[in-house]
Amino acid sequence: MSIKSKPKQPMEMSKAVADYLLENPDFFVRNEDLLSRLRIPHPSGQAVSLLERQVHVLREQLEGCNLRLHQMIEIARENEILADRIQHLTLALIPCQGLEEMLSALNDELFDHFQADAVELRLFSRGELDPPASMPSDKQAVIAKLKAFLDDGRPLCGNLDPSQLAFIFGPIADNVRSTALVPLRCNDAYGILAIGSRSDERFNTGKGTLFLSRLSELVSRFLQKVSLPGV
Numbered sequence: 048m049s050i051k052s053k054p055k056q057p058m059e060m061s062k063a064v065a066d067y068l069l070e071n072p073d074f075f076v077r078n079e080d081l082l083s084r085l086r087i088p089h090p091s092g093q094a095v096s097l098l099e100r101q102v103h104v105l106r107e108q109l110e111g112c113n114l115r116l117h118q119m120i121e122i123a124r125e126n127e128i129l130a131d132r133i134q135h136l137t138l139a140l141i142p143c144q145g146l147e148e149m150l151s152a153l154n155d156e157l158f159d160h161f162q163a164d165a166v167e168l169r170l171f172s173r174g175e176l177d178p179p180a181s182m183p184s185d186k187q188a189v190i191a192k193l194k195a196f197l198d199d200g201r202p203l204c205g206n207l208d209p210s211q212l213a214f215i216f217g218p219i220a221d222n223v224r225s226t227a228l229v230p231l232r233c234n235d236a237y238g239i240l241a242i243g244s245r246s247d248e249r250f251n252t253g254k255g256t257l258f259l260s261r262l263s264e265l266v267s268r269f270l271q272k273v274s275l276p277g278v
Contacts, residue, residue: 129258132156133258133261135156136262136265139152139153140152140153143269143273145273146270146273149269150168153266154166163242165216165222165223165241166241166242166243167215167216167217167240167243168231168239168241169238169241170231170233170237170270172236175190176237177194178190185210189210190214192211197230197237199230200230201260202229202256203227203228204226204250204251204254204256205250205251205252206224206252212226216241222243223244223245224243224244224245224246224249225247225248225249225251227242229242229259231263233270236270240262240263240266
């Protein structure tokens, strides 16, 4: 039969803690991180003492610094992963000798290492971006948005409208919930690299586009390297 010990009362626990600290005066030297989490009031009547206020402000600043540090570490980790993926993609594209070979390698990399659910690369001459007046108005509107995007020259992320998705992704457009659009430039041709995802959040508008800018430069350079039939 086991005998349960009687729980210590608050006063007994306080005395035990005090006795321990007296026997181990270097406790807080060995556990400095605990000091920032303690609340030690400074007697000053009804008013908050300057010392208490300073400690409170310093504690808030420390918590803010720790949060920013964790955010910076997370960003650094993400950047390291993206840098590795860019290097892997570059090495995969270097041996390519023709357009078809390059597109195959690009598709493999984006699907396997960038978690893409859909990939489309479309090239246009400048004339194709100035459609005739006889073209249906809805298609003219899509091409006008595409032209504005290419003239701006910056990647973007977001949720495209159904007409844009259908123009870019064709029959698989219904499966694409968010898209990263990467502008491309090769000699006198313009193009877009569209990376689609089934997730609404994968390429939301809050996503940074630094990596996509690097991808734009890389793919554009390799497009200039390989032959481009029909352009």
